[in-house]
Structures are given as structure tokens and as C-alpha cells.
Amino acid sequence: MFIKLTGGTVYDPASGVDGQQQDIYIQDGRIVKKPTEDVKVDKEYDLKGKVVMSGAIDMHTHIGGGKGNIARTLLPEDHRNDPVHRSDITRSGCGHAMPSSFVTGYRYAEMGYTAGFEPAVLPINARQAHMEMADIPILDKGGYVMMGSDDYLLRMLTAKKDQKAINDYVAWTMHAAKAIGVKVVNPGGISAFKFNQRKLDLDEQNAHYGVTPRDILRVLATAVKEIGVTHPLHVHGCNLGVPGNMQTTLDTIQGIGGLPMHLTHIQFHSYGTEGDFKFSSGVAEIAEAINRNKNITIDVGQILFGQTVTASGDSMRQHANHKHGSPNKWVTMDIECDAGCGVVPFKYKDKNFVNALQWAIGLETFLLVDDPWRIFLTTDHPNGAPFTSYPHLIRLLMDRSFRNEVLSTIHPEAQKMTTLASIEREYTLQEIAIMTRAGAAKLIGLKDRGGLSAGNWADITIYTDNNDRQKMFEKPDYVFKDGQLVVVNGKVVSTKWGTTHVVRPDFDPSVEKGLKDYFDRFLTMKLGNFKMSDDEITEDGRGSITVHPLNGDVA
Amino acid sequence: MTEITEVPSPFCGIGTDDLTIKVDGVLLKVIENGCAVNTPAFEQPITDMSARVDGKEVSLDVAIARAAAILKDTSLPVIGGCATDVNGMRGLLALADRCGAVVDHINFTGARNNFLALQDSGWMNTTLAEVKNRCDCLLIVGTDLEAFAPRFFEHYLWNKESMFLDDTSHREVIYLGTAPSGDASTSPKGKKARVFECATEDLPEVVAVLRALVKGQLICATAVCGIAVTDLQTIADKLIAAKYGVVIWAAGALAYAQAELTVQMLSEMVKDVNNQDTRCSGLPLGGKEGDQTANQVCGWTTGFPARTRFSSGFPEYDPFLNDTNVLLANGEADALVWVHAFNVNALPPVTTVPTIVVGRSGMTFATEPDVFIPVGTPGIDHVGHAYRMDNVVAIRLKKLRDSGLPSTAQVLNAIEQALQVR
Numbered sequence: 014m015f016i017k018l019t020g021g022t023v024y025d026p027a028s029g030v031d032g033q034q035q036d037i038y039i040q041d042g043r044i045v046k047k048p049t050e051d052v053k054v055d056k057e058y059d060l061k062g063k064v065v066m067s068g069a070i071d072m073h074t075h076i077g078g079g080k081g082n083i084a085r086t087l088l089p090e091d092h093r094n095d096p097v098h099r100s101d102i103t104r105s106g107c108g109h110a111m112p113s114s115f116v117t118g119y120r121y122a123e124m125g126y127t128a129g130f131e132p133a134v135l136p137i138n139a140r141q142a143h144m145e146m147a148d149i150p151i152l153d154k155g156g157y158v159m160m161g162s163d164d165y166l167l168r169m170l171t172a173k174k175d176q177k178a179i180n181d182y183v184a185w186t187m188h189a190a191k192a193i194g195v196k197v198v199n200p201g202g203i204s205a206f207k208f209n210q211r212k213l214d215l216d217e218q219n220a221h222y223g224v225t226p227r228d229i230l231r232v233l234a235t236a237v238k239e240i241g242v243t244h245p246l247h248v249h250g251c252n253l254g255v256p257g258n259m260q261t262t263l264d265t266i267q268g269i270g271g272l273p274m275h276l277t278h279i280q281f282h283s284y285g286t287e288g289d290f291k292f293s294s295g296v297a298e299i300a301e302a303i304n305r306n307k308n309i310t311i312d313v314g315q316i317l318f319g320q321t322v323t324a325s326g327d328s329m330r331q332h333a334n335h336k337h338g339s340p341n342k343w344v345t346m347d348i349e350c351d352a353g354c355g356v357v358p359f360k361y362k363d364k365n366f367v368n369a370l371q372w373a374i375g376l377e378t379f380l381l382v383d384d385p386w387r388i389f390l391t392t393d394h395p396n397g398a399p400f401t402s403y404p405h406l407i408r409l410l411m412d413r414s415f416r417n418e419v420l421s422t423i424h425p426e427a428q429k430m431t432t433l434a435s436i437e438r439e440y441t442l443q444e445i446a447i448m449t450r451a452g453a454a455k456l457i458g459l460k461d462r463g464g465l466s467a468g469n470w471a472d473i474t475i476y477t478d479n480n481d482r483q484k485m486f487e488k489p490d491y492v493f494k495d496g497q498l499v500v501v502n503g504k505v506v507s508t509k510w511g512t513t514h515v516v517r518p519d520f521d522p523s524v525e526k527g528l529k530d531y532f533d534r535f536l537t538m539k540l541g542n543f544k545m546s547d548d549e550i551t552e553d554g555r556g557s558i559t560v561h562p563l564n565g566d567v568a
Numbered sequence: 569m570t571e572i573t574e575v576p577s578p579f580c581g582i583g584t585d586d587l588t589i590k591v592d593g594v595l596l597k598v599i600e601n602g603c604a605v606n607t608p609a610f611e612q613p614i615t616d617m618s619a620r621v622d623g624k625e626v627s628l629d630v631a632i633a634r635a636a637a638i639l640k641d642t643s644l645p646v647i648g649g650c651a652t653d654v655n656g657m658r659g660l661l662a663l664a665d666r667c668g669a670v671v672d673h674i675n676f677t678g679a680r681n682n683f684l685a686l687q688d689s690g691w692m693n694t695t696l697a698e699v700k701n702r703c704d705c706l707l708i709v710g711t712d713l714e715a716f717a718p719r720f721f722e723h724y725l726w727n728k729e730s731m732f733l734d735d736t737s738h739r740e741v742i743y744l745g746t747a748p749s750g751d752a753s754t755s756p757k758g759k760k761a762r763v764f765e766c767a768t769e770d771l772p773e774v775v776a777v778l779r780a781l782v783k784g785q786l787i788c789a790t791a792v793c794g795i796a797v798t799d800l801q802t803i804a805d806k807l808i809a810a811k812y813g814v815v816i817w818a819a820g821a822l823a824y825a826q827a828e829l830t831v832q833m834l835s836e837m838v839k840d841v842n843n844q845d846t847r848c849s850g851l852p853l854g855g856k857e858g859d860q861t862a863n864q865v866c867g868w869t870t871g872f873p874a875r876t877r878f879s880s881g882f883p884e885y886d887p888f889l890n891d892t893n894v895l896l897a898n899g900e901a902d903a904l905v906w907v908h909a910f911n912v913n914a915l916p917p918v919t920t921v922p923t924i925v926v927g928r929s930g931m932t933f934a935t936e937p938d939v940f941i942p943v944g945t946p947g948i949d950h951v952g953h954a955y956r957m958d959n960v961v962a963i964r965l966k967k968l969r970d971s972g973l974p975s976t977a978q979v980l981n982a983i984e985q986a987l988q989v990r
Binding site for chain 2: 144
């Protein structure tokens with residue numbers, strides 16, 4: 014099948030193409046060069062006046078793993094309000110805050126997304142994360158394996174094991190869990206909660222291990238860099254949601270000493286203590302620190318108003334935050350000397366001062382961080398809002414008058430506490446394409462994704478230009494996944510199965526000696542039964558594994 | 569003849585994976601680390617290799633065609649049992665979605681006690697490795713733990729070493745309600761569990777008083793349902809004094825009306841202990857007959873637990889109305905698909921509606937179903953995944969022998985395909 018996309022206006026930051034009219038050719042799932050001789054075009058799409066981007070990549074979205082399924086189970090009333098019927102080509106399910114796996118795939122594709130990455134894969138729950146993601150159609154997927162509160166690492170730190178030993182353990186864990194990145198959540202704090210600590214600052218010791226979050230961040234960020242993983246250590250910092258945590262975030266940036274580090278859902282970590290309500294925006298200083306420190310990347314974790322559910326590995330902070338939850342039902346779990354989780358439904362209200370200011374803080378972050386290659390568009394689905402709200406968020410970023418219109422409706426004290434009204438910046442289409450495509454692919458280290466030049470896989474989204482950017486981005490004209498037309502006019506027309514993206518850094522096999530002994534003595538599973546095999550992803554004939562190069566070598 | 573080591577079990581719910589099994593053709597013998605639950609489940613011989621239609625042996629294709637023909641013209645088929653592995657559940661849900669069926673797991677009426685509590689107020693729970701390494705006080709409510717899982721104590725309480733306890737044999741074990749049937753709960757150094765017995769149906773009252781005591785409320789009565797309030801005070805004190813208390817219950821053992829309120833009372837009590845400057849967690853027992861597996865896969869596929877119907881073209885959860893037995897008794901169901909790949913004794917309910925059984929080889933029926941398709945057992949005849957009782961850990965099941973029996977997933981996918989091309 015030879016497909017020609019003719020005359021579209023192309024935004025392909027990966028190749029430096031910014032709104033130029035170009036033809037694109039697709040053969041065998043990939044984008045190919047313009048054929049030199051007469052090749053029969055099997056199918057041509059006239060895209061004159063249309064906007065062409067590569068398929069969008071969500072680099073931080075909770076789409077697979079136990080806490081998401083707890084969130085689903087917790088909220089039958091939410092699903093009942095958004096039933097999804099089956100069709101001849103699609104499965105039934107449910108939507109809204111935490112959609113069913115099939116609906117997750119359809120709705121992402123219907124917005125022009127072709128890949129999503131689960132940021133919190135617990136090693137012990139990796140099978141579940143991959144099994145759930147295996148039931149998400151159309152999208153490619155991958156996961157960042159969660160470390161930092163696992164007793165094995167903490168014991169290594171207490172025993173002063175050298176960096177090489179930690180590198181081997183991190184690399185081994187990435188293999189065992191089939192990961193493409195490494196995440197740390199409330200470093201050491203999930204463990205500390207099991208010892209009844211209720212908060213853990215950057216330089217506060219875990220009561221049992223005597224290790225601080227700062228120590229954990231440094232060894233893990235070093236490990237990720239030294240074993241050659243492209244995606245920098247993905248950090249959900251200390252003190253999520255705590256007024257005044259902006260200082261923790263600034264200290265975290267400073268404390269990493271120039272190592273690559275990704276600070277996720279930074280909105281939840283950018284709070285000051287000014288004002289009558291002792292809650293204020295810390296974005297000015299945080300954005301300034303990010304602009305200055307080129308080793309730092311961030312995603313925002315924007316909140317948007319309405320009902321959602323928060324699902325996090327941060328059992329410590331989720332336990333504290335349950336007091337603000339709505340409806341009042343919540344779950345925390347301590348998990349397998351490995352990690353934990355907490356699930357708390359939230360209803361963000363525009364007339365609530367804190368929620369309204371959280372909304373403004375997220376937007377300030379987007380608008381005050383200069384480099385679109387180092388900031389990513391997320392709501393930390395479903396924690397700030399369901400992913401289906403992305404088109405609305407894009408409009409807020411691209412349309413100042415719309416943004417100020419919404420701003421004028423939120424809690425009046427929150428309006429006074431934000432500089433948002435004075436910020437003139439409007440995102441361009443190219444900047445949106447960087448944040449949601451080229452930048453995301455580069456950050457994760459995906460080879461042949463996120464761009465439209467020849468050699469890339471043909472993940473392509475085509476929109477009708479529309480000044481109402483929400484309307485534009487919520488209903489693409491066409492979406493191609495690996496060259497297959499999967500969406501027309503915002504509706505799924507065919508489905509397929511995406512691949513699972515991983516990296517495979519080297520490690521010294523002797524790392525298993527210590528691990529085997531530890532598993533036999535303290536855990537509940539044999540080491541050999543713990544490690545996932547590739548078969549577990551591929552044996553059903555639908556799944557596949559794509560191994561990406563190390564050290565950002567994706568050109 | 570071969571010996572396979574480190575075999576994980578899908579039968580016992582606690583995810584033991586240290587069995588050694590001798591394989592001689594299709595005969596299995598557990599030679600190390602068996603127990604009263606696992607050994608017979610692994611050693612169950614294969615009796616049927618052929619599918620049957622109306623009691624006559626037929627090819628698999630013929631049986632599948634007949635099953636599809638039965639399902640084709642139904643208005644409310646019910647898929648009961650639902651005891652299989654992850655891939656089996658995937659196939660089952662695809663079939664249910666296609667033919668508008670009700671999906672109802674065999675243990676759901678018991679598990680419902682947990683789901684109703686979870687969906688109303690939530691809980692703070694833990695998993696087995698945390699119990700093994702941290703638990704210094706275990707309260708067992710209304711269940712005979714060692715009968716449920718014979719190796720629970722050996723594996724998770726009386727382990728030689730733990731990361732955070734100096735001596736595991738010092739752990740406190742307390743039974744409330746049901747007394748233990750044996751001595752598994754006695755520590756290796758001879759420390760015996762404390763037992764406070766009451767009738768199971770008295771647990772709502774007893775647990776309510778225990779929670780009140782945990783919260784420091786004054787109780788005027790001196791005894792509740794035969795248990796002295798001073799004894800309940802002792803339990804409350806021990807939970808609060810513990811560094812990491814754990815409260816275990818088995819939803820299915822709370823066999824009285826509105827037992828979800830007992831689960832809720834226990835779960836809220838656990839939260840209350842966590843407000844008193846210490847840690848405490850709940851641990852619901854389960855993981856048998858594929859229950860956690862069914863609820864997990866149904867959860868991510870539909871948003872709801874495994875008592876959900878597809879008859880409107882989308883999933884609708886109702887923990888009461890979608891009960892297989894209710895639908896059959898009321899004459900609402902017009903066909904039954906019974907899926908059980910683990911247990912030859914878990915037979916379909918007696919019914920007059922057309923019945924298709926996709927079951928473990930070895931099932932014997934008082935009334936022959938219209939279609940019987942014997943399938944392999946996950947973890948014996950084919951690889952697969954099954955969830956443990958603590959719901960976080962999916963174990964990778966091994967294939968131990970070449971029996972030639974199809975998997976549940978293969979059979980249900982084939983029926984779904986047959987309906988698709990009709």
C-alpha cells in the first residue's frame with residue numbers, strides 16, 4: 014500500500030519544519046522519501062489547508078497498573094455517567110475519569126495520540142501494567158519502573174554499596190519489568206510511611222534506613238545516566254501538594270548537581286505560603302530555575318475543573334490528602350517491600366480558592382518556562398484531569414483571550430494571587446507539536462517516532478485548522494498509526510495493536526546472586542518467577558517489543 | 569520423567585511458588601511443598617480429552633459450532649464460573665461483549681462484601697511481603713485461616729528471618745469469631761494464638777464494639793455476644809501498640825446478610841488505628857477459583873468487577889441483579905456458559921436452559937450439559953497469569969505437561985469468532 018498525503022501544512026519540529034506545505038509518502042507502515050520514479054499511489058489524501066503533525070505522545074499518563082484498576086473499581090458511579098457502546102469494530106467499556114482499557118485506546122487515538130507512557134510501573138506489579146496496556150488498542154505504550162522506596166535499594170544505600178552495584182540493580186530491574194525509564198516517587202517516603210513517618214523532607218532521614226530523599230535521587234539519577242538510559246530519572250518529588258513545597262522543588266533542582274532529571278507534575282510541587290490563605294504560586298522562581306538549569310525537564314500536571322480521581326504511588330501524601338478528597342472514599346496500600354499506592358477521588362472546583370490557584374499555577378508554568386523542548390503537556394491523567402481534557406488545555410495555552418475569560422470566572426482571591434492575566438504568551442502550533450510530539454519522543458528516547466521525515470513510523474495526525482483550538486484538537490480529520498488509517502473525523506474506523514517500547518541497558522549478571530538470596534529470605538516469590546519474560550508480552554500474537562537505543566542515540 | 573521446581577500455584581490464593589512437581593507423561597505428582605489445597609489440585613488426573621455435544625464425543629470444531637449456535641439466538645446468556653487465567657478472562661469478556669451476556673464470577677456473592685465496602689468508603693490494605701517482614705500483630709476475624717490457606721503461617725508469619733522484626737516468633741496472633749482448626753498459628757517457640765470466639769453472625773456487633781474501643785469510646789456493657797469487653801479492649805490496645813498491625817478477614821466466610829457492613833467496620837477501624845500514631849493495614853483473603861483474576865481483568869476491560877452485564881451493548885454492573893443463580897431462578901437467563909478451568913468439583917448450577925460447559929477435564933455431571941468442552945488448567949497445561957489474594961501480584965503460571973487440551977482462551981475466542989462470521 015503506497016499512500017500519499019498531498020499538500021498539507023506540516024509542523025514537524027523534529028526536522029525543523031514549521032508550517033510548510035509538504036507531501037508525505039507512506040509505504041509499509043513507514044514514512045518514505047518521495048519516490049524517484051513513477052510509483053503507483055494506491056491512495057491519495059488531499060490535505061490542502063489541513064494541519065499535519067506526527068501522532069501525539071503522552072509521556073506521563075496512568076494507563077496501566079494496579080492503582081488505576083483500584084481507581085476504576087472505586088468509582089462505578091463515574092462510569093455509569095459515561096457508558097461506551099460496542100460497535101462492529103470496537104469493544105464496549107466506560108469513559109470519564111479512568112476509562113476502561115479499550116476506551117482509553119480509542120479516545121486517545123480519536124484525539125490524535127498514538128502513544129502513551131505509564132509512569133509508575135511497580136516492579137512487582139509490572140505484569141499487571143503490561144497486561145492492562147496490552148488491552149489498550151491502537152496506542153504504543155511503555156513504562157517507567159518505580160524505584161526508590163524498595164527495600165532492596167534502601168538496604169544497598171545503608172550498606173554503602175558502590176554506584177556500580179546500584180547501576181547493575183537498576184538495569185536489572187528495567188529488564189525484569191520491561192521498562193523504558195526509571196521513576197522515583199516521594200523518594201524513600203513510601204518506605205518511610207510504612208515506618209509510620211507521615212512526612213519526609215528532602216534532607217530528612219528514613220527512620221529505619223537513615224537514608225534521605227536527596228541521597229536516593231542522586232544515586233538513581235547517576236545510575237540512569239551511567240547505564241545509558243535516554244530518559245532522565247523521572248521524579249515525583251517530596252512533599253506533593255504541601256504549601257511551601259516550592260522550596261523543596263528548588264532544592265531538588267539544585268541538589269541533583271547538574272545530572273539530567275525530569276520533574277513530573279511540577280504544578281503539584283510549586284506552592285508557596287504567601288497571602289491570607291497561606292497558599293500561593295511559586296511558579297516565578299521555579300520557572301526561572303528551570304530556564305536556567307538545562308539539565309531539567311518538566312511536565313506540568315495541569316488541573317482542570319471537575320470530578321476526577323487521583324492515583325499515585327505516593328501512599329504517604331495520598332493518605333494525608335484524603336482529607337480533601339471527594340467523594341469521601343479512598344484507598345492506600347503498602348506493597349510488597351517494593352512500593353505503595355494511594356487512590357483518592359478529587360473534585361476540583363473553580364470556586365474553591367486552592368483549586369482555582371492550582372489551575373492558574375499550572376498555566377503559569379506552561380507560559381513562564383521558555384523552552385518547549387523541556388516542558389511537556391500533561392494533566393498527570395487522571396490526577397489533574399482525565400486525558401480527554403487535552404484539547405481544552407491546548408486552547409487555554411494558545412488563546413489568551415479565552416484563557417483570561419476563564420480566569421475571570423474562578424475564585425476572586427485566586428485571581429488576585431496569579432500573574433496569569435498579565436502573561437501575553439500564546440503557544441504556537443509548532444510549540445504544541447514540540448511539547449506533544451518531537452520533544453516527547455526525544456525525551457523518552459524513541460527511535461523513529463515523533464517525526465515526519467522519511468524513516469519514521471507513519472504515526473500521523475491531520476487536523477482542520479480552526480481558531481477554536483479546542484475544536485481543532487479534539488477531532489482530527491485523519492489519524493494514521495503505523496501507516497494504517499485508524500481515525501476519520503474524530504472516530505475510530507479501524508483498530509490495531511501498538512508495540513511496547515523498552516530499553517535494555519547492560520548489567521553484570523552476578524547482580525542476581527544478592528537478589529536471589531534476598532528474594533528467598535524476605536520476599537514472597539522466587540527470583541525466577543519475578544522476572545518478566547518477553548513471551549509474556551508477545552505470546553498472544555498481538556503484542557510486540559521495540560528495543561530503543563541507549564544514550565539518546567535515536568537519530 | 570522430569571521434575572519441575574519453583575512451580576507457582578493458582579489454587580491456594582497465597583501464591584506459593586516453591587512446589588516441586590514430578591511429571592510423568594500427563595501424570596503429575598507434587599513431591600515437595602504440597603499442601604491439602606495444592607496437591608490434589610495439581611494431581612487431579614485428566615479424564616476427558618474430547619468435547620461432547622449431547623453426551624456424544626465430537627471434535628472441538630463441532631462443539632464450538634454448537635456452542636455458537638446456542639448463543640446466537642439468545643437474549644440473555646449468562647457466563648458463570650469465570651474461573652480461569654488472565655487470557656481466559658480476556659476471551660470470556662470478548663465473548664460476553666459480542667453476545668450481550670452477563671458475566672458473573674462464582675465467588676462474587678462473597679467478594680461482594682468487599683466490593684460494596686470498597687466502593688462506599690475504601691480501605692488501607694497491605695500485601696503478603698509486608699506481612700512477612702513487618703506484621704507484629706495479626707488479628708484474624710471470622711475465618712479459619714489455616715483451612716483457607718494451609719501454608720499461610722509457615723510462609724508469612726513463622727518465616728525464619730524478617731527485615732524489620734528481631735524475632736518472628738514473638739508476633740501476636742489473635743482470632744476473633746472463628747477458632748482455628750489446628751495449630752499452624754502457634755509460633756515455632758510455642759507461643760499460642762489468643763482466641764476470642766463468637767458466632768459468625770454476631771461479628772457485626774462484636775466488631776462494632778471493637779472499633780468503638782479503638783476510637784476510645786466508653787462502652788458500658790461488660791460483654792458482647794459472649795466476649796468480655798475487657799478482652800476486646802485488649803485487642804484494641806494491642807492493635808494500637810503494634811508497629812504494624814494487620815487485620816485479616818475472608819469476605820466469603822462472613823455468610824450473613826449485609827456482611828459488607830462488617831468489612832466496612834473493620835476497614836474503618838484500620839483507618840482509625842492509623843490515626844493513632846501507628847500503622848495498621850487490612851488484608852482480605854481471596855485469590856481462589858480465579859476470583860481476583862476475574863475482577864482485575866473485568867475491571868480494566870469494563871470499569872467494573874466481575875458481575876457485569878453487556879445486554880445493553882455496554883457494561884452495566886449490578887452486584888445483586890447480575891447474580892447467575894438469581895437470573896436462572898427468575899427465568900431471565902436463556903442460556904448458561906459455565907467456565908471453570910481449575911476445579912472439577914465446581915459444577916454449573918442445575919438449570920433447564922441450554923448449557924455449555926468449558927471446564928476442567930475431570931468434571932462429572934448429574935445432568936449432561938448440551939456442550940462440554942474440557943480445557944487445560946492454567947499453570948498445568950498451559951502458561952498464563954493469575955492474581956494472588958493481595959491483588960497486586962500476578963503470578964506467571966508455568967506449563968508442566970503436554971496434554972493437548974486447549975486453553976479456556978482458545979475455546980472462548982473460537983466461539984466468539986464463530987459468532988462473528990455467522
